[in-house]
Amino acid sequence: MSKLAQDAAAFKSTLQRQKYTSWHSQPKPLTPAGGTPAAAIAGAASTPGSGLAIAGESSSSSSGKKKRPKTNIVYSQPADTGSGNNVNTQLVYAVNHLKSTQNPMRLQDIAIVTNTPLDTDSVLLEKFKSHDKIQYDPKTDLYSYKHEFTFRNKAALLTEIQRQTKKGGGISVRALKESWKEAPQAIEELEKEGEVLVTRTVKDGQLRMVFWNEIKPTEESGGMPVEKEFHDLWHSLKVPNDVDLLKQLSSEGLQVTAAETVVPKAPTVKKKGKRGGAPRQRQVRITNTHLKGEIDLQKDYAAHTK
Incomplete structure (x- = not known):
């Protein structure tokens, strides 16, 4: 037997003895998650x-x-670590908390919630009581925030909007929301009912100002929204440029309205006063009349002698 045949026989015997138990030859068994x-x-x-x-x-x-939970922490903003040690900072915390709630609160409750020494620090308490937006009721011993408006329902909100619109202006939705948190939802309902008119921001369409709709949307009195067909016709019209506009006007026998000519103002003459204007020549008064004819009194003798 040749050497090549011996090598082939040895390789086949090696393959027969080989145990295919590695992960290359066997598929991965089904295992439960995590083990x-x-x-x-x-x-x-x-x-x-x-x-x-x-x-x-x-x-x-x-x-x-363990996988770390994802957190929505914005690290560019400083973390709120408390009410601080400064009296003015603690005052802002206390006032803002009372502003965020609609119900009056006891002084001790405000101090506990805001973590401020409001009930023990006399300086902080005096500033808190003298704040122009803090109202104190001595009968109930409760403190409340003086909101700009005091309504708590949709009917009272509409009455306030009507009162402000009759004065010649609208109301900021932000100010209404500070007084009543449900004000934006109520305003949107009033807008659908045709009771109010609102203006919105261009960027995100948020409510900005609200006005009372004096003309109700009825067929008799008007105020109904214009149909979409007329909207499309109006926006499809294009204003021609100046050259084409002049040609179209002349073809229709029309002329461009002459602009109002500005009358030039007459030059203002500056009046001569004590400080302004050219100095006037004063006449020399001759008092030594007895020397007339002998000496020239108008001659500067001092200049000639030098």
Whole structure:
């Protein structure tokens, strides 16, 4: 037998003795989430030259690590660490908290919620009581915030909008929301009912100002929205440029309205006063009349003698 045949026979016998237990030849067994079967790990560890035991250890260690929860923290903004130690800062915290609530509160409750020494610091308490937006009721010993408006329902809101519109202006929706949190929803309902007219921001369409709609949307009195067909016709019209506009006017026998000519103003003459204007020549008064004819009194003798 040749050497080549001997090598081929030895290779075939090696293939027959080979145990296909590595992860290359066998598919990965189905395992529950977060673990590896102990039998698979033991079998892989008993196989010489197999790297499954190390892979199993690494996978189990990686699966055992807990994932960090994602947080929506904006690190560019400083964290709110408390009410501070400054009296004015503590005053702002107390006033803003009372502003955010609609119900009156006791002084001790405000101090506990805002974490401020409002009930023990006399300076802070004096500033809090003298604040122009803080109202104190001595009968109930409660403090409340003086909102600009005092309505708490949609009917009272509409009455306030009517009163302000009759004065010649609207009301800021932000000011209404500070007095009543449900004001924006009520305004949108009143807008659908045709009771109010609102203006919105161009960027995000948020409510900005609200006005009372004096003309109700009825067929008799008007105020109904214009049909979409007329909207499209109006916006489809294009204003021609100046040259084409002059040609169209002349073809129709029309002329451009002459602009109002500005009358030039007459030049203002500056009046001569004590400080303005050219100095006037004063006449010399001759008092030594007895020397007339002998000496020229208008001659500067001092200049000639030098």
